[in-house]
Structure formats: structure tokens, C-alpha cells
Amino acid sequence: MAHSWSTALSSLLIKNGTVVMEDRTLRTDVLAENGRIARIARGISVQTDQIIDAGGEFVLPGVVDVHAHIGDPEFTRREDFTTGTQAAAAGGVTTIVDMVLSTPVDTPQAVRERVERGASESIVDFSLHAGMMNRANIGNIEALTKLGVCSFKTFMCAPYYVDRATFHEIMKNVSRFRAITNVHAEDEELSQKLTFELKKAGRKDPIAHNESKPNVVEEKAITDAIDLARAVRTKLHISHMSTSEGVVLVAKAKREKVDVSAETCPHYLTLTKADVLKLGPYVKVSPPLKTEADILALWRGLANGTVDMISSEHAPGEADEKEVGWDNIWDAWGGVPSIETMLPIVLSEGVNKNRITLQKAAKVLSQNPAKRFGLCPRKGRIAVGADADFAIIDLSIEKKVGASRLHYKVGWTPYEGWVFRGWPTTTILRGEVVARDGQILVKPGSAQFVPMKM
Numbered sequence: 001m002a003h004s005w006s007t008a009l010s011s012l013l014i015k016n017g018t019v020v021m022e023d024r025t026l027r028t029d030v031l032a033e034n035g036r037i038a039r040i041a042r043g044i045s046v047q048t049d050q051i052i053d054a055g056g057e058f059v060l061p062g063v064v065d066v067h068a069h070i071g072d073p074e075f076t077r078r079e080d081f082t083t084g085t086q087a088a089a090a091g092g093v094t095t096i097v098d099m100v101l102s103t104p105v106d107t108p109q110a111v112r113e114r115v116e117r118g119a120s121e122s123i124v125d126f127s128l129h130a131g132m133m134n135r136a137n138i139g140n141i142e143a144l145t146k147l148g149v150c151s152f153k154t155f156m157c158a159p160y161y162v163d164r165a166t167f168h169e170i171m172k173n174v175s176r177f178r179a180i181t182n183v184h185a186e187d188e189e190l191s192q193k194l195t196f197e198l199k200k201a202g203r204k205d206p207i208a209h210n211e212s213k214p215n216v217v218e219e220k221a222i223t224d225a226i227d228l229a230r231a232v233r234t235k236l237h238i239s240h241m242s243t244s245e246g247v248v249l250v251a252k253a254k255r256e257k258v259d260v261s262a263e264t265c266p267h268y269l270t271l272t273k274a275d276v277l278k279l280g281p282y283v284k285v286s287p288p289l290k291t292e293a294d295i296l297a298l299w300r301g302l303a304n305g306t307v308d309m310i311s312s313e314h315a316p317g318e319a320d321e322k323e324v325g326w327d328n329i330w331d332a333w334g335g336v337p338s339i340e341t342m343l344p345i346v347l348s349e350g351v352n353k354n355r356i357t358l359q360k361a362a363k364v365l366s367q368n369p370a371k372r373f374g375l376c377p378r379k380g381r382i383a384v385g386a387d388a389d390f391a392i393i394d395l396s397i398e399k400k401v402g403a404s405r406l407h408y409k410v411g412w413t414p415y416e417g418w419v420f421r422g423w424p425t426t427t428i429l430r431g432e433v434v435a436r437d438g439q440i441l442v443k444p445g446s447a448q449f450v451p452m453k454m
């Protein structure tokens, strides 16, 4: 490539950016020294190793993606730390929180192994969730929080189902260390019964998966999770919320001062059951895709602060793991690749369609997730002292999505052929340009593990 700055630099000046900060957006320069933001002011003129002229473009804090299935050593054929974080960097993401897929991260040894792998293979900074939580690993919670792993993923449904009593017990222990319980909220009893009936009727077409988990399945689980969190007085985070009912429940719980937060994902903001008819098993996800009304409610929830953040829920499956679902949807892998298109989707479908402001986009993609998961003050904001992580974006550039230009190992995207307006042009991690116009400019080896502090 023509760029010569792929080695670590000690100082960087971003000139003429329209910089999106926590409380305002203004035309200013930003100086980074030794990986941190050193000064924010107009007309900075100092000698630096590198200068980027943003030419008036918006400078956002680097995106903090708190739900990315990337680092599982058992599933490197779907994605690995390197390919997953290359896709992240190309998409303006500078920090990921790796979410357990199947190999447990529930002991200090497992944490150390994953930190080691991430540090040598990742190209953006990373943190870790613990999971999957169950009765057997509750005793490890304290030791994990001491290593900076303070978010505990728990399932209210298959495949890592725990009963309500165990869930309650996990919450109580997590709260003792002021950590956060991170829940997959779908009701097992209800979805199991519906699945049984669908199978009995011979249903195995793609839409049967959606019918096995209608809105009420999420509604019931979120209701119970909030009730338990209220009783325990603990921090609760609802992963990948997909329904308008969820938005109503979270809004009510927040009014009642329950310490709950909610995340939604690009697919719940763009795709519906109608897309299942076209893309079949490729858009099998859990929770399943819902309706246009749910999409509207989730955008409104983001705009009014009920929904705190957007995560990618990046969970790619290989084409053959998806293709089997045309014949039998129950056999197909559930999950979509989405980390590289997340920021473009928020800019195109959110900001450019006036559903949320750019300031709000930065809040739900960077500030809120960093704060909620204990990565602040280092990550998630443009402020003196914070890590110099940025996504410079062009809000008017239009590009058609094509899997061949994305970095996913699986080689497909649910958004093939979609045209998004608004893309990241430059991604900067701790003062170093890691991606420009979709090109990756660094090699693995300088990523840092960012411990959560709560």
C-alpha cells in the first residue's frame, strides 16, 4: 500500500475535524501523544510524526462493540481474532468485548489464555465477558472480577439454560462484586413448547424458527429478569433486545430505578421476518428477526435513551452451516456476521434517515457501552487523557455492500447489494491509523487487553 505509517508512532495531529464529544460537536484539532489524547483545541501547530487533515469530516470516538463472538479457539473456521478485528477496524470499531461462543471463559486460566491469544492475534483492543454462567462456576466470580472480567453472560433459554433459582443465585453473587449480569432473555419453557408443536406439525422451513420465538418469548424473559434484578438490586444488561415489548419493559424499569441497560443490534434495526423469506437460514438469529413495528420501536428507544447501546452481536456461520437450513431450519447455525457494517448501518439507516442524531450515534456506539462495561475513562469518548481511538467518517459517501470487499472469514453478509450512505474512512487506535478506506494498515501484535473496572 502507499501508506507508510503502519509502524507505531508517538504523536498524531488530526486537523480540521468536526469532533463529536460527549456534550457537543465542534470544529477543532486533536493532538494525540503516546496513544492518548493530549490536547483538543483550534489551530494546534506542533511538530508531530503524522498529520491527518480531516477536511471538516466528522471525527467520532472509536466504536466500542460490547458483543462480538470472535475469539473462540474451537471456531476459528468462522472467525478468529485477526480476521474478526480486521473487520472491526475497517468498520470503525477500535475496542471489542469478546463474547463467549462455546469454549467457556469462566476460570482465571481460561481468561489468561484468551487474553494471551487476543494480545498476539487481535489488531484492535479488547475486553472479555465471562460465561456461560451456571451453578458450577458461580464460585469463580470473585476471581474473574479481579482479572477485569466483570460481565457475566447468563442464558434464560437453550443452549445454556439456567433455571430462575440459579439465575437469581448468579445475580446475587455478581452483585457482591458490583459486577453486571448480562442476559440472553428468551423464555425456555415457552419457546420449547412452541418448537415442539411446530416440529410435530412437520414444520422445518426457515420461518418456523421465527414462529418458535414470537415477541412474547422475549417479553416474558425480560419481565422475569427485571423482577429478579429489582429484588437483588443489581446491575442487569439485556443482550440483543429485539422487540417493542422489551423497549416498554426497560423504559418502565428505568423509571422505577432498576439498574438495567439494554442493547440492540444492526439486524434488529434493519431486517424483519420478510427478509427470512428471501435469505432463509442466512438470517437465522436468536432472538429471531421481528417486524417493522419492532424496528421503529427500537430506533425510538435509542433516540429517547431507553435502549442504551448498539452492539454487533457478530456471530458468523459458514455458508454450509447456513445452507442446511433450507431443508431443515432447526439444523442451521444461528448468527450473522455484522461487525464491519454496524457503523455504516447506524450512519445510513439512523443518522441519515433522521432517526437519531450523530451525537446520539456516538453515545450508543461508544460512550454508553464503554461506561456500562467499565471501560471508561480510557475508551468511548474524545477527551483529554482518553485513548486516542477515532473513527473518521464521511456522512455523504455512498457505497454498495459486497462481501468480497469485507474482511469476514465466512465470505458473506446479509446486506449484499445494500447501499449505505455514510462510511468510516479512517480508523485510529491509540494514535495509530489501523484502517483507511477499508484497507488494513497494521499487523497483529499491538492490541491491548482492557480490563473492566466497575
Ligand SMILES: [Zn+2]
Residues within 6 Å of the ligand: 067, 069, 099, 313, 315
Ligand atoms: Zn451473542
